[in-house]
Amino acid sequence: MTSTLDVGDTQLAYAEVGTGSPVVWLHGSGPGATGMSNFGGNLPAFGDYRNIVVDLPGWGDSPRPALDEPLIFHAAERVCRAMTALGIERAHLVGNSYGGAVAMRIAMRHPERVDRLVLMAPGGVLPADAPPWPVGLERLFGYMAAETPSRDAMAEFVRLMVFDESLATEALIDERYESSLRAHPELPIPPNFGDLTPDLGLVEAPTLLVWGREDQTVPLTWASRILTGIRDAELRVLPNCRHWVQYERAPEFNHLVREFLRGGAAAAGKG
Incomplete structure (x- = not known):
């Protein structure tokens, strides 16, 4: 269940789970994305942390304000305001894709x-030869541009996010599709x-950068x-x-991140 925070010019929705050192979780920009849809399955492994799971502006239950600046820059400042409102001076940041870019901007x-950063295939840093866009981004932008998005288009998008397409369940597709209809971004x-x-x-x-080899x-x-810039x-x-490392390889992801947040190198294995 989400709550909302006043961050000055808008409201930011979030869920809070667990107690301990704070970790702020920042989701991607895919259609139908929310904080809990991206990370809900990982949170049981992080119950000894104070997990703040954010819906970034324009996604989930967070309304989209009028924008006159890049999305990453705008979202990063609102997340910082949310941290202040929650009494969090410093936190670990965990972000995938667009959320990883927001985490980098805050850092x-x-x-x-910022204590430690975990970034799963983060956005915000493009190669010199982009576009053309990878097929996953083409599908994402195509879905965003559709006047009336279809469930079939959502199914195609979700299947591209995982190597093992059996993980693209009908329930997951339905959840993402219904969420996308509630908060279809106008961008x-x-x-x-x-x-x-x-x-x-x-x-x-x-x-810590975490990447799926077949992303x-x-x-x-x-x-x-x-990797060379940081x-x-x-x-x-x-x-x-x-692309959905935290979902498709959850046990390994949880283990890597827990080891890293404790201050050690990210050792391979399951936990």
Whole structure:
């Protein structure tokens, strides 16, 4: 169940689970995405943390305000305001795709608020030759642009997010489709997410990059700019896995992240 926070010019929806050191979870930009749809399955493994699971502006139960700046920049400032409203001075940030970009932006602009960063195939840093877009982004932008999105289009999108298509269950497709109809974003296509590349060197937080080797949305080849741009960054690549690492390889993901948040290197294995 979500609650809402006043962050000045809008409301931000969030769920809070567990007690301990704070971890802020930031979801991707895919149609129908919400904080809990992205991370609800991971939270039982993090019950000894205070988990703040955010619906970013325009997704889930968070309304979209009028925007005059890139999405990543706008969302990052509202997440910081939400942290302040919740009495959180400093937290670990965990973000996938668009949410990973939002986490990086916070670490760039407000380094004092970030302990450790976990980024799953984050956006915001493009190769010099993009576009053309990977097929996953083409499907995402196509769904956003549709006047009346269809369930069949959602099913195609969800199946592209996982290597093992049996994980693209009918229940998951229905959940994402219904959520997308409630909060279908009205954005230019492709959206103006913003470019984080020039500021990668500003990230001071220890950073764990987690990538699915077969990702068709934010390809593994895009990792090199981030890995070399952030001084204290390490990369773990999971085979037979696409874009939704935290969903498709949840046991390994949970183990890697828990080890990293404790301050150690991200060791392979299941936990």
